[in-house]
Amino acid sequence: MPELLPKNDFHRKIIHLDMDAFYASIEMRDDPSLVNKALIIGHDPRKHNGHGVVATANYIARQYGVHSAMPTAKAMQLVPVDRVAFVKPNFNKYRAVSGQIHELMHELTDQVESVALDEAYLDVTKNKLGIDSAIELASHLQQKIYRETGLTSSFGVSYNKFLAKMASEYAKPFGRTVILADDALKFLAEQKIEQFPGIGKKTQKQLHDLGIYDGADLQKLPVRFLIGKFKKMGYAIALHAHGIDLNPVLSDRRRKSIGIERTFENNIHSQDQALTIIRKFSHELSQKLKNKKVSANVVVLKIRSNSFETITKRQKLDQPTNQALEIFLAGKELYSQVPNFLEDGIRLLGLTATNLESKNYEEVPLELFTDSNILS
Ligand SMILES: [Mg+2]
Structure with missing residues (x-):
């Protein structure tokens, strides 16, 4: 191992799952014509004064050189006019399918980190199915997604996130690529620097100027040299x-939490006023949680005094909630536990709902939620 690098860790089992041409595949599934x-997911430039960008293109369009983020007008020039089809993006639909896929992922593990609607990392070192082989788990997931949604995906499996991602990109669509610890250096040696995450166009050019074209070239470079030349990025x-x-x-x-905080122009010196604000935040949080169809397990209060003393305090709830009253009661309880800043003045208040889970708890009508009850 070269100097300056930390000891590697090979014990984890990470899957990177990436849906193939996600938005386009959904639209093709729903309209076989x-x-x-x-197929280009984006506004038809002929109907939008030449404006718009490609959100996703199917593999046929990609063969003509169309790719995401390209202006649709440019895409139009690449594809024969009798072959091209535009569908405007329907993100509500894509979000719903993404939710369905996430539920399948959570059958394996709750260690799921979403990167986008169509892409996520799963740490299956420990998993709910008690299966040791990450490859078996990933294949199982890929097949189940196909059975339940009719959509194909690609996966990469390795001992860390960036290798799992490189693996999933290695063979698409319907890819299944595994990079074992013993093969990683050889795999990386063979990759062009363009395949490495985080090496942008400018850095590619600088590396090419130094005669560095692939992973093998990078591996031969002293780490110190890369750091000297590219600083933090060189280390990465x-x-x-x-x-x-x-x-x-x-x-x-x-990771996910929803929070609201506000710094006040005039410091707060009254408890009623502080609680009124916490109550208002509770309502706003409740609405946001309901919109996302999630409930919170923990409420966090943040308070800052005029002299910049900042306290955050958290409270675990008896059960997950997205109800304004329950959030408020937790916030009020937390407020009673923090030091009294009223004399000095409260400069900032924040309320955060966290440890979210994607369950819909029944709405309980709460007529009691009135000023007189809360502030008494
Ligand atoms: Mg994708």
């Missing part, structure tokens, strides 16, 4: 070239 078209490139990525899969449920 599109299957043989060069060195880590990747040597197959090292210690970043954990950050599960959506633990």
Whole structure:
């Protein structure tokens, strides 16, 4: 192992799952007349004064050179006019399918980190099915997604996130690529630098100017040289070239939180006023949670005094909720536990709902939620 690099960790089992041409595949599934078209998800430039960008293109369109983020007018020039089809994106539909796929992922593990609607990392080192082989788990997931949604996906399996992602991109569509610890350096040596994550166009050019074209070239470079030349990014490139990525899969449920905070123009000196604001935040949080169809397990209060003392305090709820009253009661309880800043003045208040889970708890009518009850 070259100098300056941390010890590698081979014990994890990470899957990167990526749906194939996700939006386009959904539209083709729902309208078979599109299957043989060069399908572009985006507004038809002929109907939008030449404006718009490609959200996704199916594989036929990609063969003509169309890709995501390309102006639709440009895409139009690449594809024969009798072959092209435009469908405007329907994100509500894509979100719903994504939710369905996420439920299938959560049958394996709750260690799911979403990168986009169509892409996620899963840490299956420990998993709910008690299956040791990550390859078996990934194949199982790929097949189940296909059976339940009619959509294909590609997966990569390895001992860290960046290798799992490189693996899933290695063979698409319907790809299944595994990079074992013993093969990682050889696999990386054979990859062009364009395949490495985080090496942008500008850096590619600089590396080419130095005669560096592939992973093997990177592996031969002293780490110090890469750091000297590219600073932090050079270090990241060195880590990747040597197959090292210690970043954990950050599960959506633990990571995600919804919070509101506000700094006041005039400091708050009254408890009624503070609680009124916490109550207002509770309503806003409740609405946001309901919109996302999630419930919170923990409420966090943040408070800052005029002299910049900041306290955050959290409370675990008896059961997950998206109800304004329950959030408020937790917030009020937390408020009673923090130091009294009223004399100094409260400069900032924040309320956050966290440890979210995607369940819909029944709405309980709560007529009691009135000023007089709350502020008494
Ligand atoms: Mg994809």
